[in-house]
Amino acid sequence: MFQTDIIEKCKQHNRKAQLQLYNQYCDGMFMVANRFVKNSMEAEDIVQEAFIKAFSKLHQYSGEVTFGAWLKRIVINKSIDVLKSKKEQLLDLDEVHLKVVDATNDDWLVDDLITLDEVKEAIEKLPDKYKYVVMLYLIEGYDHQEISQILNITEVASRTHLSRGKTKLQELLIPLHHGTRS
Template structure:
């Protein structure tokens, strides 16, 4: 069965088609949730809720992007909403007045592993961590990040630059063995 046919059946509330589509994407979407939430139960809950949202809004899917990309956006937004609800007292500074120069140098020393980079990203303050994750790991640009996080593009650029600088410091400390 072609993806388009499967989606059309899902739009008509065909439960078997919905289960097939769910089984096709559930593991990948769970991995996306885990990257943000770091908790198995929370990731499973958010993934399930994301599929429910997706099936309810399936009529809004216009095939301008792949279904997986559309669903991934729902999952990421759900993760961010979950984290925001968990941290409602988080104060965000307006950084839109700052001019940022583009610095696309993400090179790190070859001796630093992917796992060390992921651990260092987890140590970043939340306002930097999510922008870095969306940009570096998920591949979104500043326009998309600004929409997802409901911030201005200049704020996204500022937080990415600052997050990248802190990430480099963390990785240097890791390499030199000064971090505990």
Template sequence: MLHIELVERCKTNDRKAQLKLYQQYCEGMFCVAMRFLKNSDDAEDVLQESFIKAFQKIEQYSGEVTFGAWLKRIVVNRSIDFLKSKKERTLELDEGYMHITDDDNWEVDESVSLDEIKKAIDSLTDKYRYVVQLYLVEGYDHNEIAGILKISETASRTRLVRGKGKLKELLKEVKYGTGS
């Protein structure tokens, strides 16, 4: 049976035709997914999702390109989307696995002026400055900061600890005259 006939039968939701197309393309499309994902479990998941999407959207297949080329584009897009979501989850988990100690000691050497502290806070990168300002100056807790900045509470804590560390470095430079 020709691919065109199979595709037309798939458009009528013919399960046997869908199975035939799947059998004809699954191995090749698995290889495509593997080239991106480098993990057979992930490739199998993406492959299944791709075929489901292809059969749901098969009405959109116009025949301008081969069915294989159309399906390959779906597999490639799904693979890229999977990698993007995995990267986002990995970044979020990396912050979550960090051991964060809540150090409430914000004491600064008496020789450092309030203006120097404000100047040091202003020189922090935005992602640290916002959290330090919201926590230290505005008095928000991590739950509130997370809501305001649309980040996780863990990310808020991490950024506060890192921002505080950078702030201490900047203030040491001021105290010992190595700063600007």
């Protein structure tokens, strides 16, 4: 009976009752979310969003299952949504094939054995004047006019830095064979 009274008060937007219900379930729901996402900050966000959704949809709660079970389902769905979102972001990153044009303007695709992390590491090793142009052009998708404005350099300098940066990047990305670069 006690649980039903709190839920009825929550349906009437009684903040005290909502806080009471939140305090009763927040720790358990946090553990559920954290088991899914394995990140306490994300789990906290999920719990907050789940409670917001639960309070806004409380009129749909019929009492066929316990409030805890109903809320847990919301938390699990929110957790899965976060995981799906992360997976989509990872897929987007994994599917990136950097296309690099060398000095002779022939297309050169980064070897499939080279990971995205290795490409990022190689870009980080470039001298700054090349690194920023390469990042802005290859990763962010800016053109030379935009890069020249962002970095306060001429378009000619942007093209030169990109060409030299890509040449250095190619050298850094030659796959390792038997412990030595071939």
